[in-house]
Amino acid sequence: MRRLLAVGVWLVLGLVFAQFKSEYKLSVVVGPNTPWGMGAQRFAELVGEKTGGKVNIKVYYAGQLFAGQQTNEFQLLRTGVADFAIGSTINWSPQVKELNLFNLPFFFPTYKDLDAVEEGQAGRAIFQRLRQLGAEPLAWGENGYRQLTNSKRPIRTPEDLQGLKIRVVGAPIFIDTFRALGANPTSMNWAEVLTALQQGVIEGQENPIVGVIIPYKLWELGQRHLTLWNYVIDPLIFAASAQTWRTFPPEVQKAIQEAALEAARYQKALARAGMDDGTSLRYLASLGVKVEITDPLAYLRSQGVQVTIPTPLELGRFRDRVTGVVQRWANEIGGTLVVMAEADKKRAR
Ligand code: X2X
Numbered sequence: 388m389r390r391l392l393a394v395g396v397w398l399v400l401g402l403v404f405a406q407f408k409s410e411y412k413l414s415v416v417v418g419p420n421t422p423w424g425m426g427a428q429r430f431a432e433l434v435g436e437k438t439g440g441k442v443n444i445k446v447y448y449a450g451q452l453f454a455g456q457q458t459n460e461f462q463l464l465r466t467g468v469a470d471f472a473i474g475s476t477i478n479w480s481p482q483v484k485e486l487n488l489f490n491l492p493f494f495f496p497t498y499k500d501l502d503a504v505e506e507g508q509a510g511r512a513i514f515q516r517l518r519q520l521g522a523e524p525l526a527w528g529e530n531g532y533r534q535l536t537n538s539k540r541p542i543r544t545p546e547d548l549q550g551l552k553i554r555v556v557g558a559p560i561f562i563d564t565f566r567a568l569g570a571n572p573t574s575m576n577w578a579e580v581l582t583a584l585q586q587g588v589i590e591g592q593e594n595p596i597v598g599v600i601i602p603y604k605l606w607e608l609g610q611r612h613l614t615l616w617n618y619v620i621d622p623l624i625f626a627a628s629a630q631t632w633r634t635f636p637p638e639v640q641k642a643i644q645e646a647a648l649e650a651a652r653y654q655k656a657l658a659r660a661g662m663d664d665g666t667s668l669r670y671l672a673s674l675g676v677k678v679e680i681t682d683p684l685a686y687l688r689s690q691g692v693q694v695t696i697p698t699p700l701e702l703g704r705f706r707d708r709v710t711g712v713v714q715r716w717a718n719e720i721g722g723t724l725v726v727m728a729e730a731d732k733k734r735a736r
Contacts, residue, residue, distance in 0.1 A: 406634055411444045411470040414452040414460055416478060416577055421602040423623060424448055426528055426654025427473050430625060433646035438639055444471060455578050458482075458557045465521035467630035473654075475530055476622050480558045485516050487720050488728055490560045492709045493702075495620045498663055500732045505622065507731030509724055517624070523632040525647035528623035529658040531595025535618075536610040538590050541695040543614065545569050545708050554580055554592040563712045564619075568705065584608040595621060596683050598658050606692045613687060615696045616705065625651050 415427045424446070431444035452469050453459045461479040463469040480486040488494070488509065495501045504510055505527045514524040535542060535553075542548050549569045555561035557574035565572035570591075575583060583589045585608050592610070594600055598621070600613070625647040632640065653674065659667035661683045671678055680686045684694055697705070717725045 406636070407441050407443075408470075409443065411442060411631065412452060412468075413444050413446045413471040413473065414450070414463060414469040415446060415448055415473050416450050416457050416460070416475065417599065418448050418602070419446070422598055422654055422657035422660075423473065423528070423530055425657055426623075426625075426650055429653055430471075430473070430646055430650035433650050434643050437642035437646050441639060442635070442643065450576070450578055455576050457576050457578075461520075461522070464626060464628050465630075467628045469628060470631040471625075471627050473528055473623050473625050475556075476624065477556050477558050477561075479624070480560070483517065483520060485513050485720055485724055487558075487560050487716055488513070488724060489620055489622055490558060490564075491713050491716060491720075492564050492618050493706045494713070494728075495732075496617065498659065499735050501620050501622070503731045503735030504728045507727070507734065509728040509731050512724055512727060517626065518629070521629045523627040523629050524624050525627065525644055526625040526651035528625055528651045528654045529598075530621035530623055531598040531658045531662070532617040533593045533595055533619045533621055534600070535593045535614040535616060536591055536600060536605055536692075537612050538584075538587070538609040539612070541612050541614075541693055543695050543697045543701050544704055552588075552590045554583065554589040560712070560716050563715070564709055567709050567712050569708070581608060584610060593619075595658065596687065597660060597662060597680075601680065601683060601686065604690075606687070606690050611692055613692050613694050615684070615694060616702060618705065623651075623654070 413427060413431065415424055417423050419425070419428060427446045431446055434442050434444050450457055453463055457478045458481045460469070460472055460474050461482040464472045476486040476489045480490055510527070517524045537551055539551060540547060545568055551570050553565050553570045553572050554575045555565055555572045557576070562572050562574060573589065575589070580592060581603065584592065584605065627643065635643065656667040656670045660671060660678045661668060661681050668678060668681060687694055
């Protein structure tokens with residue numbers, strides 16, 4: 388009886404004291420001065436507040452946890468090396484083939500389409516799939532619409548892109564897309580891109596304006612031409628490792644879930660600030676957040692970047708070149724998910 392009591396006491400003490408690690412690691416690919424990094428910081432703060440300091444998250448910026456190989460991030464998460472991650476769907480797509488839905492070129496023409504899919508049946512199916520694979524998805528964030536930059540010339544048609552050496556992330560669909568467009572794509576980790584641009588090893592790259600191009604001042608590395616073509620959207624997913632998630636009692640899980648939704652809304656607004664119909668700037672103002680650059684395109688031009696906006700006809704010519712890629716990858720992703728996403732988009736219109 389006494390022994391039982393002793394065991395019981397230890398169990399209770401264990402629940403109260405021992406279940407929390409002194410630090411929970413959160414992985415992000417980019418640095419702290421980006422919407423992505425700021426969202427991570429906000430999430431860590433909110434989790435601290437809402438769990439009464441029990442869950443102490445440390446943000447590991449610039450891919451410190453995965454030592455360079457950004458397409459390994461999901462692996463780190465599912466094995467619990469990272470307790471949390473705010474990951475780009477691009478970086479996780481080599482392990483989670485369904486995430487290639489977001490990599491389909493020209494599949495999400497507007498923010499409305501994207502929001503409908505994230506909140507709709509396709510988004511729920513994707514979260515379910517992530518759960519099967521050992522992650523606990525908490526909220527959708529955003530890196531942004533990816534735009535093309537290069538050091539050589541304005542690009543407004545596929546002809547302009549011929550033979551240009553373009554860096555893409557190491558997810559196979561991007562190589563397919565840029566080959567189909569006539570470019571000479573090469574995959575590279577973000578950690579190496581700045582030096583590669585500086586040294587002229589690559590001539591162009593693609594990334595969101597507010598999310599990456601402005602924070603990293605890519606024009607200072609020679610990227611003086613930008614094509615605004617919204618060809619791919621890059622959502623982020625706030626997630627916990629299932630291994631870590633299991634160790635939290637329900638009230639802590641609830642607090643973390645709430646923190647993720649709140650931080651993600653703020654993060655998404657930062658990523659869209661000045662790029663949507665004004666909703667994001669208004670939301671940030673309502674939070675008392677001051678945004679320095681309210682007109683990102685004007686800001687880029689003021690820095691000497693030449694912004695090219697293809698006409699609908701010209702965009703159509705890019706789209707025509709990649710129809711084969713879209714078909715092939717839609718099969719890879721799974722027809723059902725693509726059909727769900729089409730239905731979600733339709734409902735939003
Ligand atoms: O590597 C990139 O281009 C970046 C930072 O946007 C991603 O992590 C997908």
